[in-house]
Amino acid sequence: MNTFGTIFRISIFGESHGPWVGVTIDGCPAGIDLQESDLLPDLERRKAGASGTTPRKEEDVPVFVSGVFNNKTTGAPLTIVFENKNTRSADYDAIRATPRPGHADFVLHRKFNGFNDYRGGGHSSGRLTVALVAAGVIAKKILPAIAINASVVEAGGDADIDAAISRAIENQDSIGGIVGCTVTGLPVGLGDPFFNSVESVISHAVFSIPAIKGIEFGSGFAAARMHGSAHNDAIVDELGTTGTNNSGGINGGITNGNELYFRVAVKPTSSTPREQQTWNSASKSVASFTVKGRHDLCIALRVPVVVEAVTAIALADLLFMAKTI
Numbered sequence: 086m087n088t089f090g091t092i093f094r095i096s097i098f099g100e101s102h103g104p105w106v107g108v109t110i111d112g113c114p115a116g117i118d119l120q121e122s123d124l125l126p127d128l129e130r131r132k133a134g135a136s137g138t139t140p141r142k143e144e145d146v147p148v149f150v151s152g153v154f155n156n157k158t159t160g161a162p163l164t165i166v167f168e169n170k171n172t173r174s175a176d177y178d179a180i181r182a183t184p185r186p187g188h189a190d191f192v193l194h195r196k197f198n199g200f201n202d203y204r205g206g207g208h209s210s211g212r213l214t215v216a217l218v219a220a221g222v223i224a225k226k227i228l229p230a231i232a233i234n235a236s237v238v239e240a241g242g243d244a245d246i247d248a249a250i251s252r253a254i255e256n257q258d259s260i261g262g263i264v265g266c267t268v269t270g271l272p273v274g275l276g277d278p279f280f281n282s283v284e285s286v287i288s289h290a291v292f293s294i295p296a297i298k299g300i301e302f303g304s305g306f307a308a309a310r311m312h313g314s315a316h317n318d319a320i321v322d323e324l325g326t327t328g329t330n331n332s333g334g335i336n337g338g339i340t341n342g343n344e345l346y347f348r349v350a351v352k353p354t355s356s357t358p359r360e361q362q363t364w365n366s367a368s369k370s371v372a373s374f375t376v377k378g379r380h381d382l383c384i385a386l387r388v389p390v391v392v393e394a395v396t397a398i399a400l401a402d403l404l405f406m407a408k409t410i
Contacts, residue, residue: 087208089290092405093227095220095398099169101205101212107166108216110223112405113152115160117226121147124165124222130390131218138381143170145215158223165219169212182367183374187355191364211295211384214391221394224401233396235266235389238348246386253382259354261298262385266392268334268345268400273325275340275403282338283345286403290395291349296384299350303333318343351388356380 088096092112099106124147133142145167152163181203184190189209193201201207225233241249241260253260276283288300308316308331318327325342334345356376365372381387 089293090398090402093224093398093402095217097213097216097220098208099166099213099216100202100207101169101210102207103169103202105166105168106213106216107150107164108220110152110163110165110220113158113160113163113223114227115158117158117223118156119149119153119158119223119226120156121149123226124219127218127222127390127394128215131215131387133381133387138383138386143167143212143215147219163223165216167215167219183363183365183372185355185376186361186363187352206295209295211387214294214387214394217293217391217398218394221391221397224394224397227401228397228404231268231270231397231400233266233268233393233400235264235392235396237262237385237389238265239263240383240385250383250386257358257382259357259380259382259384261296261353262351262383262388263348264351264385264388264392265346265348266389266396268396271334271340271342271345271400273340273342275400275407276335276338278338281403281406283335283340283403284338284347286399287347287396290399291347291392293395294349294388294391296352296354296388297349298352300347302335302345302347304331305333305348349388349392351385354381354384358382 087098088094090112094111096109097107098109128145128147132145148166150164150166152159152161184194189206190203193207193209194203205212237246238244240246240262241253243249249260276286284302291297291300304311304316311331316331318329318332320326321328327341327343330343330346332341333347334341334343358375360373360375362371362373
């Protein structure tokens, strides 16, 4: 499905090499100050251009189609689109016969009986994260007292990000990374047990980002190797402040007023420059091939702003459901 949220709902649309990609936001309150320039800082952070990212660069100029009048949101569905201008679709002709290992090419072809747009990953492309970032800017405006910050904390197994990128370029092979995200300013009591736990809702949104393969809150998987006396966060005052934060700011699926912290694992880009083996549907055999086109050697570099965006979207919806905004 292409829609996320209960009250603050977003729907994304478009394909990587189609004419447009975009997002429609339903449930956006009226009266929020909004103009195209408000989106530019986060859109710029998502763009390629840094060492280790794809040579494909799009202008990413947001166009408001509906829901904004006189630089104010109207309360109607808010639609934002972005034009795709820098495409080289011929690079993907070979994918029709040789699906990329680790990519969605094979399953998309099977699921949609070959009618899917295979160019650049089609609707499953990371290109659509521009729509998530745009929606995230709107969500952040709804959460002015809450600060969300994400950054790459590891790439290719190395905390020295620059060194890891240099090795990836030298080896001409893609690498993964880990992105950490902190949220401050959240009230106590946000979220519900079980299916609307804060972890559940954020995780749902985070896994909408292509290439995400794991998430952990607080001490995460390390908690499995700890004793309860060490993992438990001692409460030190009547506000619920804790001396440690192994819980990541969440107990029983509900925010406890401390900093919310989680990390996500980003896999290596499947479109590595290295020669690979895959099934060739034309020759009916396994064959060697190399990926054509322009791709990121480390997609994790472009993920932090997207993580911030989907986190803001999830939290805005949770706050609306709790009727606290």
